[in-house]
Amino acid sequence: MEKLSYVGKSLPRKDALIKAVGAAQYAGDREFAGMLHAAAVRSPRPRIKILSISDTAARRVPGYVTLVTYKDIKGVNKWPVVLQDYPFLPEKESRFAGETIALVVAQTARAAKKAAALVEVKYKELPFLEEPLKALEKDAVKIYGDDNVFSSFVIKKGSVDEAFKKAAFTAEGEFSTNYQVHAYLETQGAIALPESDGGMTVHSTTQCPFYVLDAVAAALSLPYHKVKILQTVTGGGFGGKEDVPALVASHAALCAAKTGRPVKLIYGRKEDFQSMSKRHPGWARVAYAADKNGKLTACRVKYVLDGGAYSTLSPIVLWRGTVHAAGPYKIANVDIKTYAAATNKVPCGAFRGFGQPQICFAQESLIDELAEKVGMDPVQFRLKNLLEPGDRTVTGQKLNSSCGLKEIVQAVRKKSGWDKKIKDRRSKPEDRGDVATGIGFSAVYYGVGLGAKGRYLDRAGAFVNIYKDSSVGVNVGNAEMGQGALTVLAQIAAETLNAPYESVKVEEVDSSKVPDSGPTVASRTTLMSGNAIIEAATPIRERIFKTAFDLLTAMGAGASQKMTACGGLFSMGGKSIDFKKVVAECWFRRLKMSEQGWYAAPRTTFKMEDGQGDAYVIYSYSADAAEVEVDLKTGAVKVIKIWAAYDVGKIVNPRLAVGQAQGGILQGMSWAVFENLTYRNGIMVNPNFTDYVLATTADKPEYDITFIEKPYAEGPYKAKGLGEIPLIGVAPAVANAIKNACGARVRSVPLLPEKIWKALKVG
Amino acid sequence: MKQLENTFKLACLVNGKRTELEIDSSRSLLDLIREDLGLKGTKEGCGEGECGACMVLVDGRAVNSCLMMAVQVHGKEMVTIEGIKGKDGGLHPLQKTFIAEGAVQCGFCTPGLIIASEALLRRNPKATLEEIKLELTGNLCRCTGYEKVLSAVEKARGKK
Numbered sequence: 001m002e003k004l005s006y007v008g009k010s011l012p013r014k015d016a017l018i019k020a021v022g023a024a025q026y027a028g029d030r031e032f033a034g035m036l037h038a039a040a041v042r043s044p045r046p047r048i049k050i051l052s053i054s055d056t057a058a059r060r061v062p063g064y065v066t067l068v069t070y071k072d073i074k075g076v077n078k079w080p081v082v083l084q085d086y087p088f089l090p091e092k093e094s095r096f097a098g099e100t101i102a103l104v105v106a107q108t109a110r111a112a113k114k115a116a117a118l119v120e121v122k123y124k125e126l127p128f129l130e131e132p133l134k135a136l137e138k139d140a141v142k143i144y145g146d147d148n149v150f151s152s153f154v155i156k157k158g159s160v161d162e163a164f165k166k167a168a169f170t171a172e173g174e175f176s177t178n179y180q181v182h183a184y185l186e187t188q189g190a191i192a193l194p195e196s197d198g199g200m201t202v203h204s205t206t207q208c209p210f211y212v213l214d215a216v217a218a219a220l221s222l223p224y225h226k227v228k229i230l231q232t233v234t235g236g237g238f239g240g241k242e243d244v245p246a247l248v249a250s251h252a253a254l255c256a257a258k259t260g261r262p263v264k265l266i267y268g269r270k271e272d273f274q275s276m277s278k279r280h281p282g283w284a285r286v287a288y289a290a291d292k293n294g295k296l297t298a299c300r301v302k303y304v305l306d307g308g309a310y311s312t313l314s315p316i317v318l319w320r321g322t323v324h325a326a327g328p329y330k331i332a333n334v335d336i337k338t339y340a341a342a343t344n345k346v347p348c349g350a351f352r353g354f355g356q357p358q359i360c361f362a363q364e365s366l367i368d369e370l371a372e373k374v375g376m377d378p379v380q381f382r383l384k385n386l387l388e389p390g391d392r393t394v395t396g397q398k399l400n401s402s403c404g405l406k407e408i409v410q411a412v413r414k415k416s417g418w419d420k421k422i423k424d425r426r427s428k429p430e431d432r433g434d435v436a437t438g439i440g441f442s443a444v445y446y447g448v449g450l451g452a453k454g455r456y457l458d459r460a461g462a463f464v465n466i467y468k469d470s471s472v473g474v475n476v477g478n479a480e481m482g483q484g485a486l487t488v489l490a491q492i493a494a495e496t497l498n499a500p501y502e503s504v505k506v507e508e509v510d511s512s513k514v515p516d517s518g519p520t521v522a523s524r525t526t527l528m529s530g531n532a533i534i535e536a537a538t539p540i541r542e543r544i545f546k547t548a549f550d551l552l553t554a555m556g557a558g559a560s561q562k563m564t565a566c567g568g569l570f571s572m573g574g575k576s577i578d579f580k581k582v583v584a585e586c587w588f589r590r591l592k593m594s595e596q597g598w599y600a601a602p603r604t605t606f607k608m609e610d611g612q613g614d615a616y617v618i619y620s621y622s623a624d625a626a627e628v629e630v631d632l633k634t635g636a637v638k639v640i641k642i643w644a645a646y647d648v649g650k651i652v653n654p655r656l657a658v659g660q661a662q663g664g665i666l667q668g669m670s671w672a673v674f675e676n677l678t679y680r681n682g683i684m685v686n687p688n689f690t691d692y693v694l695a696t697t698a699d700k701p702e703y704d705i706t707f708i709e710k711p712y713a714e715g716p717y718k719a720k721g722l723g724e725i726p727l728i729g730v731a732p733a734v735a736n737a738i739k740n741a742c743g744a745r746v747r748s749v750p751l752l753p754e755k756i757w758k759a760l761k762v763g
Numbered sequence: 764m765k766q767l768e769n770t771f772k773l774a775c776l777v778n779g780k781r782t783e784l785e786i787d788s789s790r791s792l793l794d795l796i797r798e799d800l801g802l803k804g805t806k807e808g809c810g811e812g813e814c815g816a817c818m819v820l821v822d823g824r825a826v827n828s829c830l831m832m833a834v835q836v837h838g839k840e841m842v843t844i845e846g847i848k849g850k851d852g853g854l855h856p857l858q859k860t861f862i863a864e865g866a867v868q869c870g871f872c873t874p875g876l877i878i879a880s881e882a883l884l885r886r887n888p889k890a891t892l893e894e895i896k897l898e899l900t901g902n903l904c905r906c907t908g909y910e911k912v913l914s915a916v917e918k919a920r921g922k923k
Contacts, residue, residue: 019870022847185816186806659911694905697896697909
């Protein structure tokens with residue numbers, strides 16, 4: 001393979017400069033002539049029958065323009081997500097406190113908010129559900145179908161009952177995890193602009209411009225070619241801007257359609273907390289069995305997610321959790337049953353990890369408990385059972401050579417000084433003082449891309465265009481949301497074309513410029529859009545390389561020699577020519593300097609009936625060791641250091657990759673020990689950054705990051721996917737470290753001081 | 764048109780420029796900056812003074828502009844991210860180190876973080892890592908894990 005010029009280098013971020021000088025235009029920063037402002041009227045109670053909506057009082061607010069309700073929806077009143085149970089605006093019943101019931105449009109944002117507060121909604125309260133496990137009981141109030149189950153999956157393999165009967169060791173436990181709020185610093189928002197042909201252009205802060213397209217076209221009953229979605233600079237996503245921006249944008253579009261004016265709808269932080277998607281609270285009962293040598297023989301899981309009031313993405317979040325529920329181990333007998341339950345709370349959806357962190361916390365905690373029963377070191381126990389190339393996952397998928405799980409586990413073991421720390425710890429159990437330190441481990445696998453459940457969406461397009469001046473424009477359908485997509489994809493384009501990196505610009509998504517490329521989720525952007533760019537750029541590359549060869553030959557380089565291409569320069573026989581001159585010659589020769597590319601993920605064979613088959617096209621892997629200090633008097637935990645190693649294939653930009661890893665680790669740590677969103681009687685208690693605590697600079701642990709790059713043949717320059725995996729294994733590593741430090745086994749996230757204290761005192 | 768119930772004639776220095784305008788006295792400083800002055804680099808992240816995205820310098824101190832009334836900057840000097848520049852009029856050392864270290868991801872918290880760091884380094888040019896950590900606890904960042912932010916501020920120490 002030729003030496004790479006750009007891929008694998010820490011090139012500067014394309015968007016860092018405009019962000020550092022405050023010039024980046026986020027949705028809220030954009031202004032248009034004649035623009036009006038919208039604000040939402042929200043349900044005050046968990047479940048209500050709507051009797052009437054009146055704007056009599058609101059009309060008195062200076063600047064008031066109009067009220068928008070479900071009656072203004074020209075299309076079908078169903079937001080097109082997976083199961084389509086969520087109306088754009090409710091007609092008779094609202095199902096969670098905070099749900100948008102109607103919208104007010106006014107001359108200013110302030111007037112819109114004031115008027116929205118004066119809209120009178122008359123309602124009757126209905127019985128509601130708060131607890132997902134109660135929702136699954138036979139006599140529960142029914143709010144979805146006849147069983148309150150949005151979705152359910154199984155994985156069945158071997159004879160689990162028999163394996164448990166024969167087992168030398170077993171461990172079983174019940175675990176739970178709470179919500180996580182994305183807390184992207186930029187709240188949700190959109191601006192809708194009516195076009196003269198009756199169409200609509202929408203500026204949206206989103207990960208998924210094509211979901212916004214689906215929704216706006218449906219709400220306005222417009223053909224897709226009359227709707228254009230322009231992704232604005234997006235201030236963080238983490239899954240929180242996967243599905244719900246489509247709802248926000250549809251609301252703005254309904255307001256714009258009714259008034260014939262541009263309408264801006266920007267969420268306040270409180271309403272963003274109350275109504276936008278969250279990480280599902282999870283509950284799991286997990287059991288493992290092992291033989292006398294410590295080899296895992298069986299796993300049984302019941303896993304329940306609290307879906308909230310509407311299904312949104314629950315079915316696919318649950319499916320990812322289901323596939324990964326047993327952990328990255330060789331296990332012959334498996335029985336996994338999972339459910340997403342309906343409750344009258346905020347609808348939960350995508351969040352970095354997508355249904356894996358909750359169950360990973362449970363199973364990786366329990367692996368430690370089982371290792372203890374077997375009498376093995378937790379890392380040794382994992383090494384004995386971890387998946388290797390050629391092994392089969394619990395769904396029967398045979399892993400290819402791009403599986404560096406054992407190597408990353410060994411790397412973390414070595415770098416963290418695991419063996420010595422564990423030995424020292426064991427040698428002096430009572431010598432603890434007031435503050436005990438401990439170390440804990442976890443191992444994770446993560447299916448990259450949408451997998452079998454989302455296979456019809458797993459494709460992406462790209463448009464590569466080389467202008468006459470040799471600057472390169474690239475359009476893709478996946479979004480920059482802070483993760484660095486614009487930079488990494490520019491590196492891939494520059495590498496393929498041998499164009500100078502500085503001359504390549506990847507645009508934010510414009511839905512009219514590139515075909516539907518699916519969502520920007522599931523750590524799929526580098527893989528999917530990267531491959532689409534390569535497909536588009538390859539024929540152009542051939543034209544450029546042929547032209548360069550001709551020019552160098554004409555310069556007397558001698559055609560028998562081999563041409564090299566590196567960093568925007570073409571060289572042969574001591575002669576060189578740069579990209580700009582070659583492109584000028586291509587244009588002179590009237591060669592085609594633009595191309596569309598398309599990449600569709602390979603087929604997956606997974607069957608929903610028994611959960612067997614290939615679930616994902618490829619897996620990424622992570623291992624974490626966490627070192628903590630526990631204050632034995634108060635139960636307070638301080639995470640001191642996290643060692644992490646990843647096999648995510650080829651690293652395209654090491655600096656950005658480390659940034660993704662550190663950010664993911666802190667987000668995982670913050671969820672593990674601090675973040676605690678609370679409901680009381682169907683009402684969210686702490687929808688703000690004062691009472692919902694996030695990790696700050698003072699809480700940040702030290703990070704030690706290692707990448708072991710196992711090449712993935714199908715990936716762009718052998719890359720897989722990185723975005724989500726750094727978060728997933730943090731919580732169980734911290735929980736295992738707490739156990740190691742002080743003996744307290746806490747089975748619920750967040751790992752609050754009171755829980756640790758109670759476990760220490762009561763056991 | 765908006766009715767001005769209580770107007771106030773505000774005079775202050777904004778990014779070095781003398782600025783006079785008539786405002787509704789009930790406006791927040793953040794609304795003044797974003798809406799009346801059109802300086803969109805200052806962001807609203809929470810509206811409650813918890814996240815630091817709206818920070819600006821008022822007489823050299825970093826403040827959450829969402830928590831102040833606009834009239835409170837009367838007669839004062841205010842610097843927003845648009846006014847943060849290096850001595851040569853180009854990039855400020857903090858902007859250079861934020862870019863070079865990889866401290867910018869989604870960028871929404873970046874202006875506030877640079878303002879808070881600038882206030883600290885003006886007051887304490889040799890701030891230690893612990894002092895930087897403490898100073899920046901009022902600025903939430905959900906992308907970076909803070910490591911590269913802290914190293915960017917450390918590397919900007921002593922640079923003009």
